Amino acid sequence: MRKSIITAAALAFPVLIAPALAQAAEPADIAAARIGYFSLVNLEMGGLAAMAKGEAPYDADRAKALAGDLGTLSEYLHDDLLAPGTSNADLAGKTRALPAIWEQTDDYRAKGMAFREAVVGLNEVAGQGQEALAAAVGKVGGTCKACHDSYRAKDF
Numbered sequence: 001m002r003k004s005i006i007t008a009a010a011l012a013f014p015v016l017i018a019p020a021l022a023q024a025a026e027p028a029d030i031a032a033a034r035i036g037y038f039s040l041v042n043l044e045m046g047g048l049a050a051m052a053k054g055e056a057p058y059d060a061d062r063a064k065a066l067a068g069d070l071g072t073l074s075e076y077l078h079d080d081l082l083a084p085g086t087s088n089a090d091l092a093g094k095t096r097a098l099p100a101i102w103e104q105t106d107d108y109r110a111k112g113m114a115f116r117e118a119v120v121g122l123n124e125v126a127g128q129g130q131e132a133l134a135a136a137v138g139k140v141g142g143t144c145k146a147c148h149d150s151y152r153a154k155d156f
């Protein structure tokens, strides 16, 4: 008898959590997660850019750590953050993601891959002095801009 109660509880569990999962996948929540992802990218990039520009003293260990974190982020495939129905045409005021992302998916992905490759290059040289770091950070920055120019609106 007791066993069957436990079984019933176990079966009921997925049913109970299902609405919570559906809630987490609300389009506005996906857009917010996407903005959070890019905020993390921006945070790591900011530390690197400061060293590249000489606004912060070059520190090989810190440069390697920041580049490593950017590497981790660049490997995160953010496909889940690109659910249909989450562009700025769908969610005005909540996202700057342009509908072009979903119209030119291959090009968007190519721009994502260019970013990833530039970050690999950055990781190869991050510990090799300020000049090498600055050049590699500049390359990464170019890939951020290339994607934003085509796929991110200027304003919310």
Ligand code: HEC
Binding pocket: 031, 034, 035, 038, 039, 041, 042, 045, 094, 095, 096, 097, 098, 108, 109, 111, 112, 115, 140, 141, 143, 144, 145, 147, 148, 151, 152
């Ligand atoms: C493959 C495309 C792509 C690449 C590469 C990319 N971004 Fe973005 N980024 C976007 C898109 C799309 C958005 C808009 C997200 C939204 O509003 O939903 C965005 C948003 C942002 C935001 C705004 C977050 C906010 O508060 O609204 C920042 C900051 C940012 N990116 C920084 C960077 C930096 C720094 C890099 C490079 C190190 C980078 N991005 C690389 C596509 C890209």
